[in-house]
Amino acid sequence: MRQLLIIWHSMTGGSEALARAAYDGACRAQGVNVEMLNADDVGAAQVMAADGYLFAFPENLAAISGGMKSFFDQCYYPCLGALNGRPYAMIVCAGSDGRNAVAQAERIATGWRLRQVAESRIVCTHAQTSEAILAPKTMNEADQREAADLGEQIATGLLMGIY
Numbered sequence: 001m002r003q004l005l006i007i008w009h010s011m012t013g014g015s016e017a018l019a020r021a022a023y024d025g026a027c028r029a030q031g032v033n034v035e036m037l038n039a040d041d042v043g044a045a046q047v048m049a050a051d052g053y054l055f056a057f058p059e060n061l062a063a064i065s066g067g068m069k070s071f072f073d074q075c076y077y078p079c080l081g082a083l084n085g086r087p088y089a090m091i092v093c094a095g096s097d098g099r100n101a102v103a104q105a106e107r108i109a110t111g112w113r114l115r116q117v118a119e120s121r122i123v124c125t126h127a128q129t130s131e132a133i134l135a136p137k138t139m140n141e142a143d144q145r146e147a148a149d150l151g152e153q154i155a156t157g158l159l160m161g162i163y
Contacts, residue, residue, distance in 0.1 A: 001033050002158040005050035006151070009039040009057040009067035014093040014125060014137030018147040019056035021139070022091065025148030026054075029155035039071035044078035052087040052158050053114065054151060059094040059101035072108050084113040087163035089150055090120040095133055098122035117163055118150055 004026050008019035019036055026034040037046065039057070047053075057068035064072070088109055092098045102120045109116065123143045127133045139147075157163040 001031065002051045003033040003035065003049065004052050004054065004151075004155050004158055005042075005046065006034065006036040006054045006056065007039050007042050007068075007071060008036065008055075009065050009071070010093075011058060011060070011065065011067075012133075012135065012137045014123070014139055015056045015058045015065075015091070017137070017139040018091045018093060018123060018143065019054075021144040021147035022054050022056060022151030025151035026155035028152050029159050032155040032159050034151075034155060039067045042071055042075065044075045047075050047079050048082050050086075052154055052163055054089050054091070054154055055105060056091040056147075057093070057101070057105075059092055059098045062097065062100045064101050064104045068105070072105075076108065076111070079112060085115055087117040087154060087157065088114040089116065089118040089154055091147055091150065092120065092122050093137065093139075094122055094124055095127040096124060098124065115163070117157060118153060121146065121150065
């Protein structure tokens with residue numbers, strides 16, 4: 001059975017909500033084992049065991065969140081050369097921009113020789129004050145639906161052997 005690994009990191013709940021929506025969407029593609037893990041709990045063996053990936057994380061200070069960066073730091077070299085051609089997609093929850101976090105993560109995925117199968121999605125919360133940035137996030141229905149569709153797309157592609 002093909003396996004989709006959804007790796008997420010969240011500080012205020014936004015990225016976790018998007019990862020959960022992606023998980024729910026991916027589970028609609030019956031016949032794919034979908035696993036959703038917090039970036040803090042993922043090791044290289046789990047990454048290498050998966051057939052495809054969806055990364056969901058926040059942008060913090062115009063960069064990949066610390067928890068997601070730590071995951072990449074710990075798994076990058078042990079997985080280097082073992083993931084070539086596997087599909088991935090990404091969702092970034094950002095206050096206003098998100099492009100730099102996407103660029104950083106896409107560069108890491110390129111180093112792993114992963115194949116991007118969907119345009120990276122940036123979900124903007126418009127949080128601009130310290131209070132808004134630190135507040136728990138609630139994702140709107142449209143953003144959750146897009147995340148679910150992305151999860152289903154990747155899982156279906158794995159199931160059909162497209163990826």
